[in-house]
Amino acid sequence: MSELKHLKEQWKAIFSCMGCGDCGYSIRTAVGRYLTCAVKEAKGEEAFELSFSRGRMNVLRSILEGKIPLSRELAEWIYECSECGNCTEACHMTQNDQIILPTCNWIDHVKVWDALRKDLVEAGFAPLERHHQLIDYMINDSMNNPYGETKETKNQWVNQFPEIKEKGDFVFFGGCTMPLRQLDTLKSMMLILKAAGKDIAFSKDEWCCGSITLRIGDEKPIFEYINHNVEIFKNLGAKTIFTACAGCYRTWKKDYPELLGQQLPFEVKHITEIIVELLRNNQIPFKQIDRKPVKVTYHDPCHLGRHMGLYEIPRELISKIPGVELIEMKRNKKNAWCCGAGGGIKSQFPELAIDISKERIREAMETGAEILTTSCPFCLGNLTDAYETLELEEKEKIKVMDILDLIASKI
Numbered sequence: 511m512s513e514l515k516h517l518k519e520q521w522k523a524i525f526s527c528m529g530c531g532d533c534g535y536s537i538r539t540a541v542g543r544y545l546t547c548a549v550k551e552a553k554g555e556e557a558f559e560l561s562f563s564r565g566r567m568n569v570l571r572s573i574l575e576g577k578i579p580l581s582r583e584l585a586e587w588i589y590e591c592s593e594c595g596n597c598t599e600a601c602h603m604t605q606n607d608q609i610i611l612p613t614c615n616w617i618d619h620v621k622v623w624d625a626l627r628k629d630l631v632e633a634g635f636a637p638l639e640r641h642h643q644l645i646d647y648m649i650n651d652s653m654n655n656p657y658g659e660t661k662e663t664k665n666q667w668v669n670q671f672p673e674i675k676e677k678g679d680f681v682f683f684g685g686c687t688m689p690l691r692q693l694d695t696l697k698s699m700m701l702i703l704k705a706a707g708k709d710i711a712f713s714k715d716e717w718c719c720g721s722i723t724l725r726i727g728d729e730k731p732i733f734e735y736i737n738h739n740v741e742i743f744k745n746l747g748a749k750t751i752f753t754a755c756a757g758c759y760r761t762w763k764k765d766y767p768e769l770l771g772q773q774l775p776f777e778v779k780h781i782t783e784i785i786v787e788l789l790r791n792n793q794i795p796f797k798q799i800d801r802k803p804v805k806v807t808y809h810d811p812c813h814l815g816r817h818m819g820l821y822e823i824p825r826e827l828i829s830k831i832p833g834v835e836l837i838e839m840k841r842n843k844k845n846a847w848c849c850g851a852g853g854g855i856k857s858q859f860p861e862l863a864i865d866i867s868k869e870r871i872r873e874a875m876e877t878g879a880e881i882l883t884t885s886c887p888f889c890l891g892n893l894t895d896a897y898e899t900l901e902l903e904e905k906e907k908i909k910v911m912d913i914l915d916l917i918a919s920k921i
Contacts, residue, residue, distance in 0.1 A: 514574065514580075514629050515521060515628075516624075516625035516626070516628040516629050516630070516632075517574060517626055517629050517631065518623045518909050519625060520553070520572065520622045521574060521622060522616065523570060523581075523616060523617040523619075523621070524567055524570045524571055524620065524622060525895070526616065526617055526662055527563075527564065527566075527567040527568075527571075527617065530564075531564050532600045532601060532603075533546055533547060533562055533563035533564055533596075533597035533600050533601055533619075533919070534546055534550055534562040534563070534564060535545050536724065536757075540750060542829065543710055545598045546596050546597060546654070546786050546845075547561065547562035547563065547596065547597060547648045548564070548592060548594065548596070548847055548848040548866045548867065548869070549561055549562070549590055549591055549592060549850075549855075549862070549865075550562040551579070551864055551869065552850065552869065553590075553862070557698055560587065560624040561580060561618045561659045562597065563597035563601070563619055565593075566623070567622075569584075569587075570622065570626060571916065573626070576639065577852065578631065580630055580633045580635055581635060581639045582875065583631045583637040584626075584630065584635065585635045585638060586638065586746075587629060588626050588630065588854065589598045589627070589636070589638055589641070589853070589854050589855070589859075590764060590859060590862065591853050591855070592726065592746065592812070592850055592851070592852040592853040592854060592863075592866070593620045593623055593624070593812075593852055593853035594819060594848035594853070595619065595620050595812060595815065595816040596812075596816065596845070596846075596848060597619045597843060598617065598618060598619045598620065598728070598816070599816060599844045600845075601617055601619070601711070602617075603656070603916075604689065606769075607738065620817070623853075624724075624725075624727060625803075625869045626727075628675075628727040628728075628729065631726070631727045633758075636726070636727060636730055637726050637727075638730075638858050639858070640852075640857045640858045641722075641726045641728075641854055641857060641858055643658075643768045643877075644656040644722050644726075644857060645722070645723055645726065645728055645731065648718055648720075648722065648723065648731060648735075648831065649731050649868065650656040650839045650859040653684040653890075654718055655715040656691065656718060656722045656724055657686060657687075657691070658833070659690050660665055661714070663690065664686065664689050665689070665800055666689075666698055667689050667693055667697070668712060668714065669686075670697070671700055671883075672716070673704070673709070674710060674711065674712050675709060675710065675711040675712075676708065676711065676713075676746075677711055677745065677746050678709065678711030678747060678748075678749050678828075679711075679747055679748060679749035679750065680708075680709065680710055680711065680748075680749070680750050680752075681710065681711045681713070681743055681746050681750070681751045681752075681776075682710045682711070682712045682717055682747040682751070682752060682753070682921040683716060683719070683739075683743075683751050683752070683758060683762065684696070684716065684753075685718070685719060685753055685754070685755040685757075685758040685887075686718050687887035687888065687891070688754055688755065688804050688887050689726045689753060691887070691891060692887050692890065692891070692912070694755070695754075695890070695912045695914050695915055695916025697769065697871065698912070698915045698918035699754055699781060699913040699914045699918075700916070701918045701921060702785060702794065702914065702917055702918055702921065705794060705795055706788045706794050706795075706919050707793065708784075708788065708793075708807045709863075711747075711748070713742050713743070713745075713746055715742050716736055716739060716742055717735050717739055718735065719735070719739065719753075719755075719757070719758040719762060720735040720736065720761060720765075721757040721758060721760070721761040721763040721765075722730045722854075723735075724761065724765055725852070725853055725854055725861070726854055729769075731797055733769070736766050736769060736770065736822075740766070740774065740775075742897075743776060744775060744776075747874065748776045749777065750759060750776060750777045750778075750779060750846050750855050751777070751778055751779070752778070752779040752780065752781055752783070752784050753774055753778075753780065753781065754780070754781040754885075754887070754914065755886065755887050755888075756780070756811040756814040756818075756886035756887075756888070756889070757813050757852075757886070757888060758811040758812035758884065759778065759780045759813065759814065759820075760814070760817050760818055762774070763778040764818065766824065779824045780814065780820060780823075780885070781885070781914065782814075782820070782823050782824045782827050782885050782913065783823055785827055786826055786830070789830040789831075790838035791828075794917070794921065795920065795921065796831070796832050796920045796921060797832075797920060797921070799832040799833030803833050803834055803835040804833060804835070804880050804881060805835050805837050805877070805878060805880050805881070806828060806834050806835065806836055806837065806879055806881045806882075806883055806916070807836070807837050807839050807874050807877045807881070807882055807883070808824060808825060808836065808838075808842075808875070808883055808884065808891065808913075809837065809846065809849065809864075809870060809882060809889060810842060810843055810846035810884075810885040811849070811884060811885060811886030811888070811889045812848055812849075812852055813886065814850065814885060814886060815843065815846060816844060816846075816855075817842070821843045821844070824885050827913065827917075828883070828913070828916075831916065832915060832920060833920065834853060834916070834920075837878065837879050838877070839873050839874055839876075839877055840873060840876070840877075841873065847866075847869060847870045847873060848866060848870075849863075849866065849867050849870055849884070849886075849889040849893055850862065850863040850864070850866025850867045850870075850890050850892055850896075851863055851867070851888040851891065851892035852888065853888060856888065856891075856892055863892050863894055863895075864892070864896045864899060867892045867895070867896030868891050868896045868900070870893065870899055871893060871896055871900065871904075872904075872917075875904070875907050875908050879908060880908060880909065881908065881909050881910075881911060881916065882908055882909070882910050882911075883910075883911055883912065883913045883916050884912065884913065885912070885913045885914075887912070890910070890911075890912045893910045894910050897910045
């Protein structure tokens, strides 16, 4: 039975919550009244205090006080959270930029939710059914990915690009989602890099980054994954590794060094950071664009934005694409609405994930944009799934596409 080891480490954050409710209903001068917690709103009439941060903090406080025991029911409740971090952003802001509230600025809500998940896993009440299956796939030596596909299937795309090197200082970490579920977008990335004359190396021996296990709260397999992947990239001679997945980026850039207790022996970048440099140096040969600019709005992936602070690079990238006009959604950057795919929701509660994503698509439509783009395969997958549930007249108003596909369409 868990002794609440991880939750006890977060006691200061939990008991610091003042119960103001900004994590559910934020009011900002710039945008008026808007809602913060995507899960709370998607649950509709079912939602109450327990569906957003203030209520969740009260439950965690009761757990620490011994009033509520760990249980399977508690696990099903805490996994109904995308861990997007919007509650943290609302908690750390005030109506006046000159006012600082030190009483709440040390609360990292995602770390708090992660702590309970870890304790539930150690107590045997988690992972949930679908999450358990994902981890089983990952630790299967013939797969090492959460989709239950063979390593051969995952690496088939490489055969179409004989120019990829076996060793080099600039190495691509493919991850799992793009090569197994979004191959066309992966091909768009290769088209862009090839057009820019950029050579890359890649190893078919890479494993999943392990983000899935970390978000679920099962850390048992992660160190084997970290050690394997780091060693693979060292053997390739990597000085810079890059990925097109926001989840992989956060895991490599933030989680790996924290878990290892030391910096990695190479630099980690997201594909948007790579491409923006190519654009700054005019290395991408775009087609001549004569027609009226297409209006594009950008969805901030939580793992890229709130978790890692990468807001301006994707916007600079979009602004440099010829024939494109960037239009912001009402909720953007730190206040962006979550797509609903993170934190294990998409796998265990797919209908909830879709409902959250439909809200984001309709917000994009309100801007008048013709294209809703993003830079995360999980966001792209969930937004696309939600898009397919819309009525025909709604579908005609906007398209959903990855930022890589958008750039490739202009070459």
